[in-house]
Amino acid sequence: MNQLNLDHASAAVEFNKDEPRVDWHDETLWFVRTKRDRAAAQLPEWEQLREAASQIKNHVLSNMHDLLAQFEENAKQNGITVHWAENADEHNAIIHKLIQDAGVTRMVKSKSMLTEECHLNDYLTRHGIEVIDSDLGERIVQMRKEPPSHIVLPAIHLKKSDVGETFHEHLGTEKGATDPQYLTEAARQHLRDTFLTRKVALTGVNFAIAETGGFVVCTNEGNADMGAHLADVHIAAMGFEKIIPRAEHLGVFLRLLARSATGQPITTFSSHFHRPRPGQQMHIVIVDNGRSRQLGRPDFRNSLKCIRCAACLNTCPVYRRSGGHSYHSAIAGPIGSILAPNLDMKLNADLPFASTLCGSCSNVCPVKIDIHDQLYKWRQVLMKEGYGPGSKTAAMKAMATVLESPSLYRVAGKIGRGVLRFTPVLAENRFNPWYNQREMPEPPAESFRDWYINNKKV
Amino acid sequence: MTSREKILANIKANQPDLRPLPEQYTFVSTFPDLTKQFIDVLTFVGGRALVVPDYAAIRADLQAQYPNLKSVATTIPELADLADRTMTVSDPHELADLNLAIIEGPIAVAENAAIWVDEQQLPQRVAPMITQYLVIVIRQSTLVPNMHDAYKQLKVDTTGFGTFICGPSKTADIEQSLVIGAHGARSLTVYLLP
Numbered sequence: 001m002n003q004l005n006l007d008h009a010s011a012a013v014e015f016n017k018d019e020p021r022v023d024w025h026d027e028t029l030w031f032v033r034t035k036r037d038r039a040a041a042q043l044p045e046w047e048q049l050r051e052a053a054s055q056i057k058n059h060v061l062s063n064m065h066d067l068l069a070q071f072e073e074n075a076k077q078n079g080i081t082v083h084w085a086e087n088a089d090e091h092n093a094i095i096h097k098l099i100q101d102a103g104v105t106r107m108v109k110s111k112s113m114l115t116e117e118c119h120l121n122d123y124l125t126r127h128g129i130e131v132i133d134s135d136l137g138e139r140i141v142q143m144r145k146e147p148p149s150h151i152v153l154p155a156i157h158l159k160k161s162d163v164g165e166t167f168h169e170h171l172g173t174e175k176g177a178t179d180p181q182y183l184t185e186a187a188r189q190h191l192r193d194t195f196l197t198r199k200v201a202l203t204g205v206n207f208a209i210a211e212t213g214g215f216v217v218c219t220n221e222g223n224a225d226m227g228a229h230l231a232d233v234h235i236a237a238m239g240f241e242k243i244i245p246r247a248e249h250l251g252v253f254l255r256l257l258a259r260s261a262t263g264q265p266i267t268t269f270s271s272h273f274h275r276p277r278p279g280q281q282m283h284i285v286i287v288d289n290g291r292s293r294q295l296g297r298p299d300f301r302n303s304l305k306c307i308r309c310a311a312c313l314n315t316c317p318v319y320r321r322s323g324g325h326s327y328h329s330a331i332a333g334p335i336g337s338i339l340a341p342n343l344d345m346k347l348n349a350d351l352p353f354a355s356t357l358c359g360s361c362s363n364v365c366p367v368k369i370d371i372h373d374q375l376y377k378w379r380q381v382l383m384k385e386g387y388g389p390g391s392k393t394a395a396m397k398a399m400a401t402v403l404e405s406p407s408l409y410r411v412a413g414k415i416g417r418g419v420l421r422f423t424p425v426l427a428e429n430r431f432n433p434w435y436n437q438r439e440m441p442e443p444p445a446e447s448f449r450d451w452y453i454n455n456k457k458v
Numbered sequence: 459m460t461s462r463e464k465i466l467a468n469i470k471a472n473q474p475d476l477r478p479l480p481e482q483y484t485f486v487s488t489f490p491d492l493t494k495q496f497i498d499v500l501t502f503v504g505g506r507a508l509v510v511p512d513y514a515a516i517r518a519d520l521q522a523q524y525p526n527l528k529s530v531a532t533t534i535p536e537l538a539d540l541a542d543r544t545m546t547v548s549d550p551h552e553l554a555d556l557n558l559a560i561i562e563g564p565i566a567v568a569e570n571a572a573i574w575v576d577e578q579q580l581p582q583r584v585a586p587m588i589t590q591y592l593v594i595v596i597r598q599s600t601l602v603p604n605m606h607d608a609y610k611q612l613k614v615d616t617t618g619f620g621t622f623i624c625g626p627s628k629t630a631d632i633e634q635s636l637v638i639g640a641h642g643a644r645s646l647t648v649y650l651l652p
């Protein structure tokens with residue numbers, strides 16, 4: 001948890017202290033990435049599917065206003081109540097009010113990154129509402145009072161021994177138990193009771209269909225369905241960018257989503273909700289929270305095409321070796337690093353720098369977001385706005401001064417070579433981030449300039 | 459201005475110029491044998507598939523798989539004698555102790571072994587998740603190659619709820635170890651009639 005107060009680089013240093021664990025984290029996520037590759041290779045039309053998905057989403061961004069209006073009208077006709085929330089506070093307040101109106105103080109919730117973004121659990125807990133996350137990974141991190149570290153695999157940073165300890169403490173499983181089958185069974189029993197006793201259930205939304213006024217929720221565990229179908233009130237929370245024009249477009253997205261996420265051909269349940277069941281209330285909360293601002297930024301609006309598959313996290317060499325918590329933001333990894341500065345530029349100025357710009361993220365993205373280009377563009381915006389990370393800003397200012405003056409440049413070069421040759425400890429210290437995990441190079445005896453002058457004389 | 463008006467006004471002001479929908483968004487999948495493709499994928503995701511000639515074969519297999527199981531319900535008239543209870547209840551909580559649900563699937567997809575069911579097959583939406591074990595009977599003649607074909611045939615809002623089911627419920631949230639039977643059914647058996 002204390003990692004949340006550190007910037008990405010410092011939190012990554014903490015994460016890297018346990019080397020075998022970092023290696024394991026790295027390999028586990030790479031394994032998920034290879035499963036994605038295998039699944040993609042099975043479809044000859046994979047690249048065409050990505051292109052179709054990208055174009056459908058481009059259309060959605062350009063037609064957002066009308067599609068949302070159409071969705072609202074159709075959803076209302078279906079008997080769904082539609083709410084609009086400008087920001088996180090309004091989103092939280094709407095949901096709180098719906099729970100109060102139902103006359104209860106407890107709610108069960110399936111996975112929704114939006115509610116993480118809005119800090120809904122904290123808000124409701126402060127207002128005396130108990131929230132239980134029902135996705136197994138989310139339940140694990142919730143018990144440990146940690147945020148999810150990955151958007152698809154929330155507890156990917158934990159070993160089974162960690163989960164065993166947590167369950168021993170909270171669910172009374174045997175001390176030292178680490179068998180995933182046994183631990184999952186314990187969670188199943190515990191959450192079954194929760195599903196059966198909660199009158200309000202919240203789910204996320206993977207896709208909302210303008211043409212039919214319904215929405216689709218995808219899970220492997222069946223937890224969204226268990227919650228929603230047993231509750232008197234079903235609340236679905238969505239960022240407005242989840243809209244797609246027609247049901248037939250789901251063919252494209254459902255073929256891409258699970259294959260990109262985990263290499264599965266499709267999730268176990270892809271549930272289409274169109275009307276409340278008799279006697280039930282169904283609500284949709286459509287949230288902006290900075291999205292309309294991002295829509296107005298030509299360089300960054302493409303980030304709103306994201307379908308949250310997490311392929312860009314799994315493939316990212318920085319994510320795999322720094323862990324999700326080092327991003328101190330609801331959505332970690334490359335896509336989170338584009339979304340977060342839009343929410344708070346100052347607080348998240350370090351994130352676009354948490355990338356090697358290798359481009360692997362853009363290569364796997366099923367909706368073809370130019371992720372690494374956007375990270376590069378954010379860096380420029382942040383430096384210009386004066387939000388560049390402190391050490392980089394100071395170093396770059398100094399460098400600019402040196403580069404502007406030929407004589408200073410020559411002196412600096414001499415000093416640099418001298419430092420490396422005679423007092424390497426000055427360069428190989430913890431104040432020089434470049435030295436971390438690296439040996440400083442052997443310095444040349446003379447500069448290129450000196451060499452050139454000397455050799456020309458001959 | 460209400461939040462709704464503000465959000466929609468901001469979107470209108472900020473959205474880029476209209477881009478057309480792509481012309482191609484459906485694709486053709488060709489499998490030499492749809493039934494084999496379906497069975498291979500279902501097996502891969504932890505389900506069990508059985509090609510059967512008739513309901514008698516289904517009954518025989520079910521009796522062998524689940525001898526003496528209580529709290530069994532079905533919506534299929536031909537198998538009604540196997541059931542000792544109904545799924546047609548007014549309160550879904552009454553299904554909490556359902557052990558085996560036997561339902562029909564009107565459309566199944568070969569590429570990913572997903573079976574569509576909606577409220578025409580489900581007396582209660584929660585039935586296929588809350589039951590301990592799930593059986594779905596499909597017909598090979600209703601297999602379509604891929605998801606595009608399925609959506610061409612389906613009208614997703616015919617009823618208030620419908621879902622694609624692919625295999626038993628599962629999780630890999632504990633150290634990426636696959637565990638079958640998360641919150642939904644602990645097993646899925648699919649019988650394929652001609």
Ligand code: SF4
Binds near residue numbers: 260305306308312
């Ligand atoms: S940016 Fe692309 S790859 Fe990353 S989560 Fe979103 S859709 Fe997936």
